[in-house]
Amino acid sequence: MSAAAGPSPHTGGKSAKREVPSGVFRRAAGREAAWLRRHPRELAMISWVPLLAVLLLWWMFSAGIPTRLPIAIVDDDHSALSRQLARMLEAAPGLRIARRDASLAEARAGMERGDIYAVVAIERDFSRDIKRGASGHVTLYHNAQFYTVSGLVLRDVQTVAMTLSAGVEMAARIRRGEPAQAVAVSSEPIRPSSLALFNPSLNYEQFLAAALIPALLHILGMTAGAWAVGREIRDRTVGAWLAAATGAGTDPAGGVCIAAGPALAALAGKLAWPWAGLSAVGLAALLWLTWGRGWHPPGSLPWVAVALAAFIALSITMGAVAALATRSLRTALSLAGVVTAPAFAFSGMGFPLAAMPAGARAWALALPYTHYIRLQVEQLQMGAPLGHSLPTFVLMPVGAVLLALAAAWLLRGVAAEPARWGGR
Numbered sequence: 001m002s003a004a005a006g007p008s009p010h011t012g013g014k015s016a017k018r019e020v021p022s023g024v025f026r027r028a029a030g031r032e033a034a035w036l037r038r039h040p041r042e043l044a045m046i047s048w049v050p051l052l053a054v055l056l057l058w059w060m061f062s063a064g065i066p067t068r069l070p071i072a073i074v075d076d077d078h079s080a081l082s083r084q085l086a087r088m089l090e091a092a093p094g095l096r097i098a099r100r101d102a103s104l105a106e107a108r109a110g111m112e113r114g115d116i117y118a119v120v121a122i123e124r125d126f127s128r129d130i131k132r133g134a135s136g137h138v139t140l141y142h143n144a145q146f147y148t149v150s151g152l153v154l155r156d157v158q159t160v161a162m163t164l165s166a167g168v169e170m171a172a173r174i175r176r177g178e179p180a181q182a183v184a185v186s187s188e189p190i191r192p193s194s195l196a197l198f199n200p201s202l203n204y205e206q207f208l209a210a211a212l213i214p215a216l217l218h219i220l221g222m223t224a225g226a227w228a229v230g231r232e233i234r235d236r237t238v239g240a241w242l243a244a245a246t247g248a249g250t251d252p253a254g255g256v257c258i259a260a261g262p263a264l265a266a267l268a269g270k271l272a273w274p275w276a277g278l279s280a281v282g283l284a285a286l287l288w289l290t291w292g293r294g295w296h297p298p299g300s301l302p303w304v305a306v307a308l309a310a311f312i313a314l315s316i317t318m319g320a321v322a323a324l325a326t327r328s329l330r331t332a333l334s335l336a337g338v339v340t341a342p343a344f345a346f347s348g349m350g351f352p353l354a355a356m357p358a359g360a361r362a363w364a365l366a367l368p369y370t371h372y373i374r375l376q377v378e379q380l381q382m383g384a385p386l387g388h389s390l391p392t393f394v395l396m397p398v399g400a401v402l403l404a405l406a407a408a409w410l411l412r413g414v415a416a417e418p419a420r421w422g423g424r
Helices: 021-038 040-044 048-061 080-091 104-113 126-131 147-175 180-186 204-234 238-246 260-289 301-326 329-340 358-366 368-382 386-415
Strands: 069-075 095-100 118-122 138-142
Touching: 021 040, 021 238, 021 260, 048 204, 048 260, 069 080, 069 104, 069 147, 080 095, 080 118, 080 126, 080 147, 095 104, 095 147, 104 118, 104 138, 118 147, 138 147, 204 238, 204 260, 204 301, 204 329, 204 368, 204 386, 238 260, 238 386, 260 301, 260 386, 301 329, 301 368, 301 386, 358 368, 368 386
Parallel strands: 069 095, 069 118
Antiparallel strands: 118 138
C-alpha cells in the first residue's frame, strides 16, 4: 500500500497544515483562554491585579494638591509681630504648624523622626530690629531630600514672609504721612506676573497619577508578553501550542515548520488576552482620571485612548520578542525589568531631557514610554494641535506591527528547533 503524501516523521520538523489566519487566531486564543481558566493566578495578573495597582496609584494622588504639610516653629522673639507671622503661616493652605519647639535641637529631632518637614526659626529681637528700620531675620530649615515637599513648603513660607514684609513697610510709610495709594505703588514698583499655561492648579493627580499609570501598565505589559510566550518555551509546549492553533495534529514534542501568516496569527491569539485585560484597565483609568474626576482635557481624549491601547500592544509585543529572541523566560523577564522599570525616570517627567547627558538622552528617546507620555501631556494638558502629536500617534501602532512581524519570524525559528526548547 502506498503511503499518503506528507512530511516524513523522520525529518527535522513537521509542516503545519495550511490554515487561514482567522482560524489560527481563534484556536490560539481559545487555547490561551483555557489555560487562564486553569491558572487563576495568571489570569489575575492581567485582570484584577493591574486594576488594584492602578486604584492604589490613583488613591495615593487623589488629593490632587498637597495641603497642610506639618512644620515646626521656633519663636525666640515672643513678640506680637512674631505671633502674627505664626498665624499667617498657619493660615497658609499648604502649611500646618504641628509643633512649637523651644529650641532648634528639638525641632531637628522632629525632622529626623519624620514628624515635620521644615522648621521656621524666628530670631531674637526680630520685632525690635524691624521697628528700628533694620532687617528682621526668619530662617527656614527644610529637608531637601523630599524635593517636592521641600519646594511646596519653601514657596508658602516665602509668600507669607513677603506678605508680612510688605505689610510692615506699608504701615510704616502710612505712619510717616504718605498717601495709602502712593504707598501701594511705591512699595512694589515692579510687579511680576506669573501665568501657568498648563496645569495651573499644580494638581498632582492630573500630573503624576496620569503619568505613572501608563508606566505601570508598560511594565505589566512587557512582563505579560514575555511570560505568555516564554512559558511555552520553558515547558517545551511550543509544538502543542502551534499544533492546537493550526489544527495540524503534529507531535507536540516535535518541531513544526509553520508559515509566516499562521505564526503571526498564533502569536496574536496568545497575546490577545493580556492586551484586552491591560487595555481595559488602562482605558478605564484614563476615563476615570479625566471625565470621572470632572477634568475635561483641552486636547483629544479619543486620540490618547487609541494611543494608549497601541502602546500597551507595543509593550506586550516587546516582551514576546524578548522571550523568542533569548529563548529563555528568565532572561526575557530580566530584560522586561531593565527596559520598563526606569522608563518613567528617563521620560523627562521627573528630570528634563534637555539636561540629561547625551547617552542618557539617547536611551530615553529609544524607549517607547518617552514618546507616549509626550503625546499624553500634549493632548490632556497642553491642548496641542493634533498634527503636532501625529508622529507619536503613528509610531505606537507601527512599532507594534513591526515588532509583531519580528516576533512571528523568531517564532518560526523557535518552532523548528525543539532541541532548544526548555530554556529557563
